Amino acid sequence: MRRKSSNSGAEAAATGIWPPAAKPAERFREGGKGDLLFLGAVVLLAAFGLVAVYSASSYNAEVQYGDAMFFFKKQLVGFVLGLAAMAAIAFFDYRKLQKFGLPALILSLVLLALVFVPGVGKSNYGATRWIGFGSFTIQPSEIAKYGFILFTAGYFAKDPARLRTFKGILPVLGAGLSICVLIMLEPNMSVTMCVGAIMVGMLFLGGITKKTLAFLCIPVIFLVPALIIAEPYRLKRLSAFMDPWASPQEEGYQLIQSLYALGNGNFFGTGLFRSRQKYRFLPFSESDFILSVIAEETGFIGVLALFFVIGFIVYRGMKIANACENFYGYMLAAGITLAFAVQSCLNALVVSGCIPPTGLPLPLISAGNTSLVVTMAGMGLVYAVSRHNGKRKFIGYTTK
Numbered sequence: 001m002r003r004k005s006s007n008s009g010a011e012a013a014a015t016g017i018w019p020p021a022a023k024p025a026e027r028f029r030e031g032g033k034g035d036l037l038f039l040g041a042v043v044l045l046a047a048f049g050l051v052a053v054y055s056a057s058s059y060n061a062e063v064q065y066g067d068a069m070f071f072f073k074k075q076l077v078g079f080v081l082g083l084a085a086m087a088a089i090a091f092f093d094y095r096k097l098q099k100f101g102l103p104a105l106i107l108s109l110v111l112l113a114l115v116f117v118p119g120v121g122k123s124n125y126g127a128t129r130w131i132g133f134g135s136f137t138i139q140p141s142e143i144a145k146y147g148f149i150l151f152t153a154g155y156f157a158k159d160p161a162r163l164r165t166f167k168g169i170l171p172v173l174g175a176g177l178s179i180c181v182l183i184m185l186e187p188n189m190s191v192t193m194c195v196g197a198i199m200v201g202m203l204f205l206g207g208i209t210k211k212t213l214a215f216l217c218i219p220v221i222f223l224v225p226a227l228i229i230a231e232p233y234r235l236k237r238l239s240a241f242m243d244p245w246a247s248p249q250e251e252g253y254q255l256i257q258s259l260y261a262l263g264n265g266n267f268f269g270t271g272l273f274r275s276r277q278k279y280r281f282l283p284f285s286e287s288d289f290i291l292s293v294i295a296e297e298t299g300f301i302g303v304l305a306l307f308f309v310i311g312f313i314v315y316r317g318m319k320i321a322n323a324c325e326n327f328y329g330y331m332l333a334a335g336i337t338l339a340f341a342v343q344s345c346l347n348a349l350v351v352s353g354c355i356p357p358t359g360l361p362l363p364l365i366s367a368g369n370t371s372l373v374v375t376m377a378g379m380g381l382v383y384a385v386s387r388h389n390g391k392r393k394f395i396g397y398t399t400k
Helices: 009-014 036-065 070-090 094-114 140-158 160-164 166-184 189-206 210-230 232-242 253-265 290-323 327-351 369-387
Strands: 024-029 121-124 127-133 136-138 393-399
Touching: 036 070, 036 290, 036 369, 070 369, 094 140, 094 166, 094 327, 094 369, 127 140, 136 140, 140 160, 140 166, 140 189, 140 327, 140 369, 160 166, 160 189, 166 189, 166 210, 189 210, 189 327, 253 290, 290 327, 290 369, 327 369
Parallel strands: none
Antiparallel strands: 024 393, 121 127, 127 136
């Protein structure tokens, strides 16, 4: 209950305070506990990822490294670092990040460019997507997604009217296309599509006009087929998608093995840790195709429960964004939630054979420390927005 304070001269003299105190001002603390359900769901999903990574990777890890816990240990380190990053950011005033949008974009572009520097960039399976020093590696494309979100949110928050003109959105288009070009050169078609979807999605959520949105989307419809034709390996993947059994030992192999895993899971699954496809039949079972192993072991019911949690995170994230009275907080929370939703959907579509195979991890679950730590840090930022969405709380008086 707010107490009343008197500052009349007589009362001040009677209490021995002279001269009279200045008129007291009320002090408030913004926000409160924030959306704990959102935070709990994120931690739960990441913790489940530890179990899934161990199950999917233990046999491969034993064969390749002589340690069945190899990938699990790496994922555990990422989980702990992710928790630390999420906890630190969760209690940070997200509004202070608004001025760091451009530096975040520049850092993202520099890291993406370093991939092509000999001795710094690391190649694997014909693609150069990592930078590293010794045994330490990071995947810049995972960082670039969030760097772009920080830049876009800060740029439009300075003047939301920029969303109403094509000239106003040009810097965002330029930033997004620059990131897409660098990622495409790695090559990494899947993350390029993800960044492109985030760019268009943030413009839509920000309130871009329908005319401008159509102007942006129509060229993309023609650009995607052109990019597929430009690279022979993409044409092979498209052919494998159309008819994987035409090349069951080559391009169609991975999708066929994924479909076997999905079918073998049936309704209730084979049981946790009892997948057959993880015994070196399904490539990348601990990373890009971990959902196939989860589906085999837990069945349709397990996948349904998994995507219920994913959907719950997306729902709460968008609810947090919608409740934010600060436009920067709205764009930030919506953009991060959108990135999580887009990547989750694309991974599920690939695993089930609905779109051509691409290398894209399932966020918070697939093996990969860069993705895990950055995603958990981003979710911490969404939670930070939720903490400032609450009503102001009275905490006392101060004298100005």
